[in-house]
Amino acid sequence: MILATAGHVDHGKTTLLHALTGVDADTLKEEKSRGLTIEPGFIYPTTASGAELGFIDVPGHERFVHNMLSGVAGVDGALLIIACDDGVMPQTREHLAILTLLSIPVVAVVLTKTDLASDEQILARQREAEALGEGAPVFSVCARQATGVEALSIWLERRAGEWQTRPAPGRFRHAIDRAFSKKGAGVVVTGTVVDGRVEQGDSLWLLPREIRVRVRGLRRQNQPAEAAHRGDRCALNLAGIERESLKRGDWLVDAPEPPASSQRIDVMLKLLPTLERDALHWTPVHIHMGAAHLTGRLGLLEAPTLAPGGQALAQLTLDQPVHACCGDRFVIRSQSADETLGGGRVLDPWPPRRGARRPERLAYLTTLQAALAAGAAEREDGFAPTLKALAAPQPGGISLDELSSTLNRGVERLAAQAKAQGLTLLRAASESRAFDPIHLEALARTLIEALETFHAESPSEVGMERDRLRRWVAPGWNVALFRRWLEGLIASKSVDAQGPFIKSPHHQVALDEADQALSQTLLPLLANQFDPPRVRDLAQAYHLDEPRVREVLHANARLGRLFQLRKDHFYPPETLAQLSEIIERLACEHGAIRAADYRDRTGVGRKLAIAQLEFFDQVGYTRRVRDARQLRQPGMWH
Numbered sequence: 001m002i003l004a005t006a007g008h009v010d011h012g013k014t015t016l017l018h019a020l021t022g023v024d025a026d027t028l029k030e031e032k033s034r035g036l037t038i039e040p041g042f043i044y045p046t047t048a049s050g051a052e053l054g055f056i057d058v059p060g061h062e063r064f065v066h067n068m069l070s071g072v073a074g075v076d077g078a079l080l081i082i083a084c085d086d087g088v089m090p091q092t093r094e095h096l097a098i099l100t101l102l103s104i105p106v107v108a109v110v111l112t113k114t115d116l117a118s119d120e121q122i123l124a125r126q127r128e129a130e131a132l133g134e135g136a137p138v139f140s141v142c143a144r145q146a147t148g149v150e151a152l153s154i155w156l157e158r159r160a161g162e163w164q165t166r167p168a169p170g171r172f173r174h175a176i177d178r179a180f181s182k183k184g185a186g187v188v189v190t191g192t193v194v195d196g197r198v199e200q201g202d203s204l205w206l207l208p209r210e211i212r213v214r215v216r217g218l219r220r221q222n223q224p225a226e227a228a229h230r231g232d233r234c235a236l237n238l239a240g241i242e243r244e245s246l247k248r249g250d251w252l253v254d255a256p257e258p259p260a261s262s263q264r265i266d267v268m269l270k271l272l273p274t275l276e277r278d279a280l281h282w283t284p285v286h287i288h289m290g291a292a293h294l295t296g297r298l299g300l301l302e303a304p305t306l307a308p309g310g311q312a313l314a315q316l317t318l319d320q321p322v323h324a325c326c327g328d329r330f331v332i333r334s335q336s337a338d339e340t341l342g343g344g345r346v347l348d349p350w351p352p353r354r355g356a357r358r359p360e361r362l363a364y365l366t367t368l369q370a371a372l373a374a375g376a377a378e379r380e381d382g383f384a385p386t387l388k389a390l391a392a393p394q395p396g397g398i399s400l401d402e403l404s405s406t407l408n409r410g411v412e413r414l415a416a417q418a419k420a421q422g423l424t425l426l427r428a429a430s431e432s433r434a435f436d437p438i439h440l441e442a443l444a445r446t447l448i449e450a451l452e453t454f455h456a457e458s459p460s461e462v463g464m465e466r467d468r469l470r471r472w473v474a475p476g477w478n479v480a481l482f483r484r485w486l487e488g489l490i491a492s493k494s495v496d497a498q499g500p501f502i503k504s505p506h507h508q509v510a511l512d513e514a515d516q517a518l519s520q521t522l523l524p525l526l527a528n529q530f531d532p533p534r535v536r537d538l539a540q541a542y543h544l545d546e547p548r549v550r551e552v553l554h555a556n557a558r559l560g561r562l563f564q565l566r567k568d569h570f571y572p573p574e575t576l577a578q579l580s581e582i583i584e585r586l587a588c589e590h591g592a593i594r595a596a597d598y599r600d601r602t603g604v605g606r607k608l609a610i611a612q613l614e615f616f617d618q619v620g621y622t623r624r625v626r627d628a629r630q631l632r633q634p635g636m637w638h
Contacts, residue, residue: 001077001159001163002077002231003053003055003056003075003076004104005055005057006078006080006092006096006098006099006106007080007082007091008083008088008089011089011092012143015143016081016141016143017043017057019143020045021043044221044223049157051157051163053156054233056075075192076163077107078104078105078107079110080095080132080136082112082128082132083113083116084122084140085116087128088128092132101272101329101340101342105136106134107136107159108133109132110152111139112142114142114147115147139152168193168195168229168230169409170196170408171195171196171253171255172197172252173193173195173251173253173325174189174193174204175191176189176248176291177248179243179246180243181243187239188235188238189235189252191233191234191291192231192232193228193231194328197228198218199227200215200216202214202254204253205255205259206250206251207258208323209250210258211245213238214240215236215238216237217237218236219235220232220233220234222235248291249292249293259323260350262318262324262349263320264315265316266313266314266315266346267315268311269298269342271306271307271342272342273309278305279306281299281304282297283297285297285332286335286337287330289331294319294320295318297316298314299316300314301356301357314344325405326349326408327346327372327377345372368386371385371386384417384421385421387414387418387423388421388422390403395439395442395443396433398433398434398435400432400434401432415432422437423435423437424437427484428478428483429478433481443474447474448504450464450469451464451469451495451502451503455504462501462503462558462560463496463507464503465619466482466483466501466620498560500619500621501560515552518548522549522556523561526562526570527572527574530579530602531603531605532571535553535570556570557570561573565611566611577637579612583621584631585601594628595610616629620632
């Protein structure tokens with residue numbers, strides 16, 4: 001259990017911790033000379049029962065509130081310190097407000113300097129403490145004379161023994177508040193483990209610089225350890241990074257790819273009720289998030305103003321990029337950084353560039369806020385019902401890849417939870433999306449209606465090419481994802497595939513007797529040739545009218561019996577299947593298909609080889625990548 005001190009400057013926070021632990025938390029020379037805490041100090045005493053207990057001594061002076069904020073990020077509770085001779089002071093209330101905004105409970109109120117106050121003053125302070133602590137126990141101590149310290153120590157040790165380690169349902173995230181070089185070890189960073197677990201040897205991303213680093217060693221609660229988990233105060237010895245590349249406010253995260261940083265973050269904001277004025281849209285503010293101190297502007301999404309004590313959806317526009325996840329807590333202070341205005345929780349760290357105030361967008365954020373309020377971030381399956389709620393109003397589904405970064409959960413875990421919630425999962429290439437089945441059923445009906453319309457307008461056409469169909473019914477979809485969904489419709493016999501074309505199952509195209517008779521003459525002449533005769537050659541060889549030959553070949557192409565590669569070159573499907581086998585062998589042998597290799601293997605001229613390869617590109621069988629081609633749909637022609 002990690003506890004922070006909170007209270008006004010010179011109310012005895014550091015002295016109290018010294019009396020409890022025997023350790024002086026003020027280690028800086030300037031702290032010694034000035035007699036006040038500037039940077040947070042960390043103490044991990046050894047308790048008689050073996051319970052894990054740690055203290056963070058945070059600054060009380062108003063000039064160092066930003067350091068106080070970096071110290072309390074990730075602690076389990078706070079000791080509210082009030083000096084009996086002074087009573088409740090401005091920083092006492094500000095620290096208490098910050099604890100409330102960060103959802104850090106006050107576990108006990110400690111009245112210090114009882115030797116400097118009368119019995120009446122102590123009694124008055126006890127009444128104040130009971131009101132501020134909202135049910136937390138109150139202890140009266142004189143740290144210099146050790147009066148009352150033992151009772152507080154016994155209570156803290158018992159409370160630490162009862163403390164349940166918070167679950168770590170997400171991937172590892174570590175907020176860096178210090179970085180230094182240590183002789184014989186190299187680069188060391190310290191901070192709080194916000195979520196997940198880390199072990200020696202793990203590879204992590206340093207954000208926002210997106211540098212890959214390795215954990216050479218670690219210390220947990222100031223002791224050597226093999227692993228650390230959520231809530232731990234942790235020091236990591238890193239390999240693969242220079243000290244100059246690190247600063248306070250950076251993050252270490254475990255992810256397959258580095259999550260993108262953002263300069264716009266959608267949040268749920270609550271203002272302090274003690275403010276004397278409304279917050280206005282686009283107000284300049286200081287933002288404290290994790291160990292980072294940032295500047296930016298406050299954008300209100302639901303109204304142009306927000307009254308003191310009010311709560312509303314908002315967007316923070318930052319002056320520099322930052323890493324964040326849904327559920328992260330933050331505090332905002334005034335432009336001059338002399339007053340705390342409010343705080344809240346991050347909802348979406350990657351909002352869309354447009355439509356921030358659209359009703360559907362606000363509903364999306366409200367759903368995330370409801371999930372956080374229900375404790376979703378604290379449970380491994382906490383966001384599972386949220387996936388269903390988010391997908392319900394989204395005809396295009398929800399991206400599990402984007403939500404993986406937003407919610408700090410693995411894609412596979414989200415996919416399993418989406419399936420358990422009855423959502424339909426589509427995965428292709430680098431995208432995974434979850435859909436409410438109702439939307440996919442509606443889209444299938446739209447697709448079938450689109451095919452019926454096409455057949456009615458073009459009865460001689462065999463069907464629609466796959467990508468043309470996608471642009472008609474689902475223009476916003478990823479190509480690979482649409483093809484994967486289409487495969488399901490083909491498998492269920494909802495539609496038929498004829499080569500690269502899709503048609504209704506009952507649609508038939510037929511030739512009249514004259515066209516059919518001429519087709520029986522022409523089609524065998526095109527078979528089993530990688531360089532078949534062109535229209536002019538066929539007309540001259542059989543003394544036929546060239547336009548008539550071209551018309552019949554086009555009619556067969558509409559039936560799917562032939563494919564037109566260029567103006568006068570027609571190929572039967574069997575020939576294209578043979579060419580596709582050559583392409584797949586080249587891809588297997590060389591990893592890519594180069595035009596020269598394909599030309600040599602087929603024996604056709606370079607121009608015709610390029611025309612054939614471009615045809616396979618157009619139907620989605622291959623994709624050109626610089627001077628070569630990659631195979632996209634193996635087996636498409638078999």
